[in-house]
Amino acid sequence: MARIRRxxxxxLALVLGLAAMLFSxxxxxxxxxxxxxxxxxPISVALVLVLTLIVGALLGAAAMLVPLMRARAGRRRAERKLRKSEQSSRGLQRDPVKSIE
Incomplete structure (x- = not known):
């Protein structure tokens, strides 16, 4: 499966490269x-458009960094909370609460 993907x-890279060459x-x-x-x-139209595409992709990636970092931090907090809860439940299983009569 990995070979087919490669x-x-x-x-796809060859087709995109050919399209870029034809465009330029x-x-x-x-x-x-x-x-x-x-x-x-004076610079070529193709160069202007390619540079615009690259700058746009970089700005888009930079704009996604903040939400991505927040999501990762939230996931880490949730994982810590889960580990703490699991440890707490293991402790309760070992030392069950005695009923008061």
Missing amino acids: IVLVL FSNRQEVVLDLLLVQTP
């Missing part, structure tokens, strides 16, 4: 970006 991933060859026009105070030198 083959599928390699094929068909978008050779150059643009100048006006960033309010600064203008970039």
Whole structure:
């Protein structure tokens, strides 16, 4: 199963790489970006779009770090609480409470 997964991933990477090459060859026009105070030198449209994609992916990953860290911390707290409860229940099983008569 792992071998099939690896083959599928390699094929997917090849298809995406081919698509990226075709995209860059068909978008050779150059643009100048006006960033309010600064203008970039002429760069290709493909480069602008690829860099935008990379920056967006990095910002998205960074935005997910805080919720991910909170979820992991919550899971660790729940695991500690569970271990403490299990230890407590084992202690009760060893030393049952005597009924008062």
